[in-house]
Amino acid sequence: MTPQHALNNFADPAPASASDAHPLDQACSLQIRPDGLLDGATHPAYANMVGPFGGVIAATLLNAPLSSPERLGDPVALTVNFAAPITDGPFQIRRQATRTNRSTQHWSIELLQQDQVCATASAVFAIRRETWSSTEITAPMMPDPNCVPVWKMLKPLAWPRSYRMQFTQGALDELTAEGMDGDSASSLWIRDEPARPLDFLSLTAISDAFFPRIFLRRGRWTPIGTVSMTTYFHACADTLAAQGSESVFGSARAQHFGKGFSDQTAELWGRDGTLLANSHQIVYFKE
């Protein structure tokens, strides 16, 4: 997908070669420039109320080192800081391997629009190897996805339509003022729509696909913005590939809201009960 195409959010389809790719792969695609910067662009399938869905921006930022010929191993940690609003259209990404060790590699990444930094990220990659292992937290109740209704969003918002969500707890349409006395926990089966084999890009995007916890607590939509998000990957590429295109099970909740910011902590589980990733973020809210 060329950046030019992305500017026309609802225009003609892209050329056959580009439109054959899954929208997520189109959205995360980066073209290297002679000066070493990478060209990318927002994608209409992942439009948010204003600008793009942050999860796909996070995935695109991860794709900068992931697609580098210098890359060592698999992602272990990704932190994305959303520094300023991103406008629909083209952007540039600057990537730098700040340190390469024998089995780990550290990257610093920036997303620029009009030469201004709109997002920064850091990523740790590592060659994973077999060690002692233990999942200390208990996997949640994961009802058979065939028995959970597919959620339909009432708002005309693009990015949620790029996911198949099946809530077992805390769906957004349960918004009521009573939420203030309850908790902000949500659980759901979620996968790309159309279906796409799970990888680090889709898992990164999904780790930001939980609706803001404050919507559930306040019982209404309020102005929010994720400020910083960190995802720890417990699965390596092979484990993700073994999930195929099936839904993963996500659970998210807040710990604290106050003084304009709230946190969110989330886990993403494979259908077989494997903890694939956990993710934490801090979110600005207005009131």
Place this chain on the structure above:
Amino acid sequence: MTPQHALNNFADPAPASASDAHPLDQACSLQIRPDGLLDGATHPAYANMVGPFGGVIAATLLNAPLSSPERLGDPVALTVNFAAPITDGPFQIRRQATRTNRSTQHWSIELLQQDQVCATASAVFAIRRETWSSTEITAPMMPDPNCVPVWKMLKPLAWPRSYRMQFTQGALDELTAEGMDGDSASSLWIRDEPARPLDFLSLTAISDAFFPRIFLRRGRWTPIGTVSMTTYFHACADTLAAQGSESVFGSARAQHFGKGFSDQTAELWGRDGTLLANSHQIVYFKE
């Protein structure tokens, strides 16, 4: 404290003016150079088995923007990536405000030794203001600190002696092979030793002061290293100052160990039950 002093880990005391300061303030102190870099040095009071205690390095990295005349508001989020071993002695810190908005500010920070990047960090600052607030998680049982014995470390390790720790669960001297069947949870009262009024520097360092969870699960000391740590600050400067020099209550646990890495998630509570911060990290382990 001059970097030269820090090189002599167990040498003569620093000059009177420096030694009057609390060791943490000495350890986090930075001197600006004509080229804009900041000079700092590791401190003997926070020596780890090899190199310095990561928590004080994290605090020092935070101190770069915190001590900048350009700084806006209070820290909200800090991510530190430990990219390579830090050697006892001097280091340089490079700080850059990547984006300053009306009420938020983003920083990128690097720690260098011999012109090589040994750590990177990002920090989000914000002008905090009163909003709706709610702490969704339940505060843990916090026994009267006067009734909890002060923990004494048997190993001759410097940094734990710079803290007063009173464990109520999961102390390190409970290491037994049975740990493998249990969980990795620890809870303790903790403060600087000697006592020091709580601020963002000490809270940052304390958020890394939990011993590696894998020690508790494997029942023994094993080679580990924190690779990336993220702390979210829920308290503003006034709330921290109101805690005075009293201990805070910390709880930490792991969610998953495997393929050479484990995570840790922790909360830090004020004595009055205020959630001051939560912190997440991913840790390399060898076997």
